Amino acid sequence: MGASGFIHPAGDDCMSELQEAREPVEAAFPLSTLRHSVAHLMASAVAKLFPGVRFGFGPSIEHGFYYDFDLEEPLTDKDLRKIEKEMRRIAKRSPELVCHEVTREEARKRLAGQDYKLEALELIPQDEKLTFYEHGDWADLCEGPHIDRLDRDYHFKLLNIAGAYWRGDEKRPMLQRIYGTAFWSQEELDEHLEWLEEIRLRDHRRLATDLDLFSSHPEAGSGFVFWHPNLGAVRRAVEQAWWDLHTRAGYKPVYTPHVSRESLFSVSGHLENYGDLMYAPMAIDELPYRVKPMNCPGHILIYKNRGRSYREFPIRWAELGTVYRYERSGVLHGMLRVRGFTQDDAHIFCTPEQLSDEIAGVCSLVDEIMGYFGFEYTAYLATRPADKTIGDDEIWEKATQALRDAAKKVGLKLELDEGGGAFYGPKIDYKIKDALGREWQNSTIQCDFNLPERFDLSYTDSDGMQKRPIMVHRAILGSLERFVGVLIEHFGGKFPFWCAPTQVAVIPIREQHADYCVKLNEELQAAGFRTECMVQPGHMNKKIKEAQHAQIPFMLIAGDREQEEGSVAVRRRGTREQEEMSFEDFMKLAKHLDDGRVLELDHAPAKS
RNA sequence: GCCAGAUUAGCUCAGCGGUAGAGCACUGCUUUCGUAAAGCAGGGGUCAUCGGUUCAAAUCCGAUAUCUGGCUCCA
Secondary structure (H helix, E strand, O other): OOOOOOOOOOOOOOHHHHHHHOOOHHHHOOHHHHHHHHHHHHHHHHHHHOOOOEEOOOOEEOOEEEEEEEOOOOOOHHHHHHHHHHHHHHHHHOOEOEEEEEOHHHHHHHOOOOHHHHHHHHHOOOOOOEEEEEEOOEEEEOOOOOOOEOOOOOEEEEEEEEEEEHHHOOOOOEEEEEEEEEEOOHHHHHHHHHHHHHHHHHOHHHHHHHHOOEEEEOOOEEEEEEEOHHHHHHHHHHHHHHHHHHHHOOOEEOOOOOEEEHHHHHHHOHHHHHHHHOOOOEEEOOEEEEEOOOOHHHHHHHHHOOOOEHHHOOEEEEEEEEEEOOOOHHHOEOOOEOOEEEEEEEEEEEOOOOHHHHHHHHHHHHHHHHHOOOOEEEEEEEOOOOOOOOOOHHHHHHHHHHHHHHHHHOOOOEEEEOOOOEOOEOEEEEEEEOOOOOEEEEEEEEEEOHHHHHOOOOEEOOOOOEEOOEEEEEEEEEEHHHHHHHHHHHHOOOOOHHHOOOOEEEEEOOHHHHHHHHHHHHHHHHOOOOEEEOOOOOOHHHHHHHHHHOOOOEEEEEOHHHHHHOEEEEEEOOOOOEEEEEHHHHHHHHHHHHHOOOOOOOOOOOOO
16 A cells, blocks of 8 residues: 555654555555545535535544535435536546645635634634645545545445534534445445345335334324234234243233323423423313323332332332323334333332342343344443432442442443433443344333432331332333334344244145145144134135245145145245144144244254 | 425326326136246226416425434434
8 A cells, every 4th residue: 555645644653654564455544534535525526516515514424424514405316426426536636635734823714604614613622733634626624534545446325415403403504414435345335235225125114014014194193103913913922021021020010091190290300301202281170181201100109009118129010101202203213213102111119238139130131031032232331420410429329339230240241321321310221233233222221219209209127217219210122112113124024933923824725725724723823823824715826925925934835745644834934945744743843933932933842 | 393305096106287007916707726926807096185376287386294314302
């Protein structure tokens, strides 16, 4: 590589190393540097094509880069192709990307008319060096670093246009943002574009129409999900697994109303801290009532219903509680961001001594339930925010330590999220990684000293004293809507056997085999499986296609041979091969996959 | 909420000033076919809604609803 033209602000002492190492370009210029430079290149092309444009920021981001522009005319997709073309031309004509250090005065002069850039300039501390990166007749106030030449071998594509507030502030002007991506090799770019295509194909809203999963309706209002029978089956299976696990872990079911007197939410502090997200009051017998945005106040009322003793601790109450929150129209998104959703909520009431064990128990539950779906996860310890918190340092320290101890007990590694805690207490947040490597925030475990205080909760301790319990607020799936939405995308509609909408399709080869198929189907249903018996008139091949399209894990196909031998020809989802086995053996396999919540379809039961 | 774009049959989409089209799906009849679409016929749309321009609007303009990509916010 030739790093001779590589300009970097003074003080970079790794320059000579770079020059001597003769490493491939990628090593000398990280991908983020390339992308940042391509963002510059894009901005210069926009400047050429749209005189009078004013520039915002243009950084590299996780999968590419963007640049914000203030333009009179709205950009279109056609413009993107034009801009790409212009970028290639500029890269060829003015390949050298050079850096100049300037004084603040010079910088101001060069940025005349560029209001956003001038504002950005004022954000740079007085004692810092100011540099411009320049190629051709275009230059940008920028601290770098950048690649040395724009005519190097790299590959880019502009992807989409979106609105973005200047400096992310909704009170400031809305700029036009162009997103793009860049890679050193064409293969990597192609791979990335394929990944984006895969994301499009797995989109839960797309699969929802394909597989008849859910809908929303203008008649009902946006942000409200209607679960169709197919997805209802998935949800039931997930809820069943969830309850099995929670019952075993000592949780007791509770159910609380969707509507309560407004004063309840006044005591809880929701009105004050959460009021913007709550629906307007409705008058019942002239008193204001509210739809609940959270389940905790309800559980607290149950707790307060009578005196509590330390002997009944820890109390673990679980509810799949449906809550309603006002979300701004623009943020709604399929099942992943909605206005009414069901949280897999639970509250644990315990003593300070029990706290870390209780949290450890929740960590184990998270681990087990995420294992059901093959999710990997990362956990973050979110500590006390810098301001606007309640409670004294000592109790915060204790609670944070309890979270740490708990994680240690179960061997959970915690990343630090400094100051990311709730105003009432620290928490552990989980991010799960789906099959496409995307991260989703679902599980959360929060220590809460606020609500016990506000509701004046107490219990009688062994020494006869009235003491304040600690509350742990936790959700593992987060919300059924978001979690199942993520599941659809994670599996791409190919649900594991145990939670698939239809688990088995039974298909006769000819109409005369229908009776045998009906018999098999009855046995499967009696054993609790979700099946479809495809004995309606029609060709076998078409039924196979339909079952394949519906992503049904198993097809059982039966003709003369099978009928005679009491067997079935089994076709697993994703393969075209058939395997003939006795119906009895298939039942064993199905029970094995179902009971064990096995992820793969080719996992054979142990020989008995 | 904001910026931009979209909305035509159940689905995917064509038509872009001169009285609505295709494929799949659906219904009926024929076909009984051993592992991804049998044949023929038929039904189905106030072209999102409301208003305007025009001799004439799915097509042009405006408002509303919903959706999409983002921003901000979040389970």
